[in-house]
Amino acid sequence: MPTRRELIRELTAAVGAANVLWRPEDLLVYEFDGTIERQAPHAVVFPAGAEETAAVIRACNRLGIPITPRGAGTGLSGGAIPTRRGVIIATARMRRILEIDPVNRLAVVEPGLPNLQLSEAAAAHGLFYAPDPSSQRACTIGGNVAENAGGPHCLALGVTQNHVIGLEVVTAAGEVTWLGNRVPDAFGYDLRGAFVGSEGTLGIATKVVVRLLPLPASVVTLLGIFDTVEQASHTVSAIIAAGMIPAAMEMMDRLTIEAAEAGLQCGYPPDAGAVLLVELDGLPGPVETQAARARAECFENGAREVRVAQDAHERELLWKGRKGAIGALGRIAPNYYILDGVVPRSKLVEVMARVSAIAESYGLPCANVFHAGDGNLHPLILFDERQPGMPAKVLAAGAEIMRACVDAGGSLSGEHGIGFEKRDFMPWLYSETDIAHMEQLRGVFGNSGDFNPCKLLPTGTGCGEMAHQEAALRAAGPDAYV
Numbered sequence: 001m002p003t004r005r006e007l008i009r010e011l012t013a014a015v016g017a018a019n020v021l022w023r024p025e026d027l028l029v030y031e032f033d034g035t036i037e038r039q040a041p042h043a044v045v046f047p048a049g050a051e052e053t054a055a056v057i058r059a060c061n062r063l064g065i066p067i068t069p070r071g072a073g074t075g076l077s078g079g080a081i082p083t084r085r086g087v088i089i090a091t092a093r094m095r096r097i098l099e100i101d102p103v104n105r106l107a108v109v110e111p112g113l114p115n116l117q118l119s120e121a122a123a124a125h126g127l128f129y130a131p132d133p134s135s136q137r138a139c140t141i142g143g144n145v146a147e148n149a150g151g152p153h154c155l156a157l158g159v160t161q162n163h164v165i166g167l168e169v170v171t172a173a174g175e176v177t178w179l180g181n182r183v184p185d186a187f188g189y190d191l192r193g194a195f196v197g198s199e200g201t202l203g204i205a206t207k208v209v210v211r212l213l214p215l216p217a218s219v220v221t222l223l224g225i226f227d228t229v230e231q232a233s234h235t236v237s238a239i240i241a242a243g244m245i246p247a248a249m250e251m252m253d254r255l256t257i258e259a260a261e262a263g264l265q266c267g268y269p270p271d272a273g274a275v276l277l278v279e280l281d282g283l284p285g286p287v288e289t290q291a292a293r294a295r296a297e298c299f300e301n302g303a304r305e306v307r308v309a310q311d312a313h314e315r316e317l318l319w320k321g322r323k324g325a326i327g328a329l330g331r332i333a334p335n336y337y338i339l340d341g342v343v344p345r346s347k348l349v350e351v352m353a354r355v356s357a358i359a360e361s362y363g364l365p366c367a368n369v370f371h372a373g374d375g376n377l378h379p380l381i382l383f384d385e386r387q388p389g390m391p392a393k394v395l396a397a398g399a400e401i402m403r404a405c406v407d408a409g410g411s412l413s414g415e416h417g418i419g420f421e422k423r424d425f426m427p428w429l430y431s432e433t434d435i436a437h438m439e440q441l442r443g444v445f446g447n448s449g450d451f452n453p454c455k456l457l458p459t460g461t462g463c464g465e466m467a468h469q470e471a472a473l474r475a476a477g478p479d480a481y482v
C-alpha cells in the first residue's frame with residue numbers, strides 16, 4: 001500500500017505539481033456527478049495529453065490505486081464517481097480543437113472539449129456535430145464518447161456511436177493506441193465501437209475523430225400544446241407512422257412546463273398538460289410539406305394549439321426551455337434523480353402511467369422531459385436529500401421505474417449509461433454468459449478491476465475488494481491510501 005506522500009510524488013512526476021490536487025478542500029467538487037451517490041478521490045490529476053495520461057495510469061497500476069476518468073462531471077449514472085477512491089484523471093486540460101477538415105467533413109478534437117464548442121467552431125464551415133446532449137454547454141466530447149451520448153437531434157441522425165470514427169486511447173494498461181482512424185468503416189473487429197459507450201472502463205480517450213454534417217438548408221420548429229401527455233404521446237406515434245423522421249421530437253409534462261416557463265420565460269403555456277417540440281429540417285420545399293403534415297397530426301390527436309417559430313430567435317427560445325428544463329426544476333425541489341429508460345414508442349402511454357403510479361405510491365413528485373421520438377423516457381423524481389432516508393426511498397422508486405421499462409420490452413439506458421447506479425440491473429437484460437464476455441473485454445484493454453471500478457457490470461465484477469480495502473485502510477492509519 002502506498003502512502004499519501006508516495007502517491008503524490010508519483011503523480012507529480014507524471015504531470016507536474018501544478019496539475020495534481022490532493023488537499024481535501026480541493027477534492028470536494030470531484031466527489032459527485034449529476035447523480036445521488038458521492039465519494040471523494042484521494043487525488044485528481046490533469047494530464048496534458050496521451051503520454052502524461054499513460055504515465056499516470058502506469059504509476060497507479062504499479063501502486064495498485066484505482067483510477068476514474070472524468071470529463072465535466074455532468075454524467076447521470078455515477079460513472080465519474082471514484083467509488084473506491086484513488087485517482088481521478090480529469091480531461092480539463094485537453095480541450096483543443098486540433099483540426100476541422102471541411103473537405104472530408106471531420107474534426108479531430110481533444111476529449112475535454114465542451115460539446116457545444118465543436119458545433120460553434122464547425123458552423124464557420126457550414127457544418128455541425130450532430131449529438132447535442134441537453135448538457136452540451138458543459139459536457140465534454142470524451143464524456144459523450146464514454147456514455148454514447150444522445151440528444152434531442154439524435155432521433156434522425158443517431159447517437160455518438162454513429163459520429164465517432166476514430167479514437168486515440170490510453171488503455172487501462174497504460175498503452176497508447178488508435179481505435180479506428182480518419183476513414184469510416186475500417187475493417188476487422190470494431191474496437192472503436194466497443195470503446196464508445198464503455199463508460200470509462202477500458203481506458204481514456206485522448207483524441208477523438210468525429211464526423212461533421214452540413215448545416216440544414218431549412219429548419220421548421222413547432223410546439224404542439226396539449227391537455228394531456230397521452231395526446232402528445234399518440235401524436236409522436238402518428239408523426240412517425242406518417243412516414244416522417246423529424247430531426248427532433250421532445251416532450252415535456254405539466255410540472256416541467258411550469259418550471260421551465262417560470263425560470264426561463266420561453267413562451268410555453270403554463271396551464272398545458274404537455275408540449276411536444278417538433279423540429280424538421282432539410283431542403284425548404286419538403287420541410288414545409290412535412291411541417292404542415294406534423295401540424296395536422298398534432299391537431300388530429302387533440303392539440304389545442306400549434307405554434308410555429310417564426311424566426312431563429314423564436315426557435316432558440318423554444319429550445320432554451322427544453323434544454324434548460326432540468327435545471328429549472330430546481331425551483332420545485334433542491335434535488336432531482338433523473339432516470340433514463342427506453343420503451344417501444346407504442347408503449348409510451350402505458351409506461352408513463354405506470355411511472356406516475358410508482359412515484360405516487362412513494363409520495364414523490366415526478367416530472368417528465370424526454371426524447372419522445374426515441375421512446376427515451378426521463379422521469380425526474382424531485383426530492384430533498386436532507387430528509388432522513390430520502391435518497392434510499394428515491395433509489396427504490398427509481399429501481400421500480402426501470403423495472404417497468406424493461407417489463408414493457410424496453411431497456412435500461414438510452415443515453416446516460418449504466419454507471420454505478422444501474423449495474424445491478426444488468427442481469428435483467430443480459431445472461432451470465434453475456435456479462436462474462438463483457439468482463440473479458442475489459443481484460444483485453446488491461447482492466448483487471450481497478451480501472452473505473454464498480455461501473456457498468458454487476459457488483460462483484462471489480463467491486464469485490466471494497467470491504468477488504470476499507471479494512472486495510474483502517475489498519476494502515478491516516479497516511480495510507482487504499
Ligand SMILES: Cc1cc2nc3c(=O)[nH]c(=O)nc-3n(C[C@H](O)[C@H](O)[C@H](O)COP(=O)(O)OP(=O)(O)OC[C@H]3O[C@@H](n4cnc5c(N)ncnc54)[C@H](O)[C@@H]3O)c2cc1C
Nearest residue numbers: 071072073074075079134140142143146149150200205415
Ligand atoms: C441537465 C443535464 C442534461 C443532460 N442531457 C443529456 C442528453 O440530452 N443526452 C445525453 O446523452 N446525456 C445527457 N446528460 C448526461 C451527461 O451530460 C452525458 O452523459 C455526458 O456525455 C457526460 O459528459 P461529461 O463530460 O460530463 O462526463 P463525466 O460525467 O465526467 O463522465 C461520464 C463517464 O465518462 C467517463 N469519461 C469521461 N471522459 C472520458 C474519456 N476521455 N475517456 C474515457 N472515459 C471518459 C467517466 O469515467 C464516466 O464514466 C445530461 C446531464 C445533465 C446534468
